[in-house]
């Protein structure tokens with residue numbers, strides 16, 4: 001099957017720099033995706049965008065180029081609940097990738113077991129309205145209770161303004177919870193203002209909640225962009241990510257978000273994006289926790 005990209009689609013950045021920041025040995029890119037290739041793994045009929053292809057080979061070449069050791073491949077919404085491309089990436093990673101799936105309530109126990117075998121360790125619940133159709137909370141709760149016995153966790157993606165209405169559902173989930181991209185704060189608002197402080201309270205009051213301090217390129221309003229050699233990019237996001245890293249050093253993860261779905265303004269140079277990390281994790285100890293210890297504890301506990 002051949003697919004036509006969504007008009008205005010920005011392809012991932014070819015020829016990224018070598019980061020100046022040397023990642024610690026064993027670093028995990030804990031949030032990235034594969035797209036298709038569409039000819040082999042068709043995009044889902046219910047998708048809200050049609051991306052460029054971004055294969056497992058290209059993902060693993062980027063991993064090696066940037067100096068990561070492992071990946072967590074998160075099911076992208078353009079594949080709906082058809083997890084074949086993501087699972088195929090895990091199977092061909094030589095044990096160096098874990099995955100997060102999207103499932104419906106119709107998923108069988110056999111399918112869940114097969115995904116576990118391949119390296120899946122969680123499911124993603126998405127509340128970003130431009131990306132997915134609404135799924136009833138009782139269906140999500142049922143899925144959460146079925147994956148909990150496997151030791152899996154729930155990854156949630158939502159916008160900061162929606163946290164109050166989602167609070168009761170999130171705080172009732174029976175598993176570890178991992179929040180994508182810090183719950184998408186509006187970085188034009190103060191870091192000590194009510195909106196971001198509600199997110200901090202969420203993490204403080206619920207020790208099962210973790211956060212990815214990822215996607216500055218998506219959250220930044222004033223840049224500068226990680227392009228053209230800029231190694232201090234996205235300064236307006238730094239106070240938010242730094243606060244979470246310093247307050248909850250044992251419950252944070254970092255990922256590239258490659259191949260960066262739906263960016264409208266620019267496509268970052270992933271090497272320069274890695275150079276964002278030392279700005280938010282100021283010490284070697286914080287960096288080791290963020291990049292190695294925390295993701296290993298969550299995704300490869302048998303090796304810790």
Ligand SMILES: O=C(O)c1cc(C(=O)O)oc(=O)c1
Nearest residue numbers: 075076077078131180261262
């Ligand atoms: O903000 C986004 O557009 C976005 C989309 C997806 C996805 O389509 O799965 O994943 C992300 O992590 C971010």
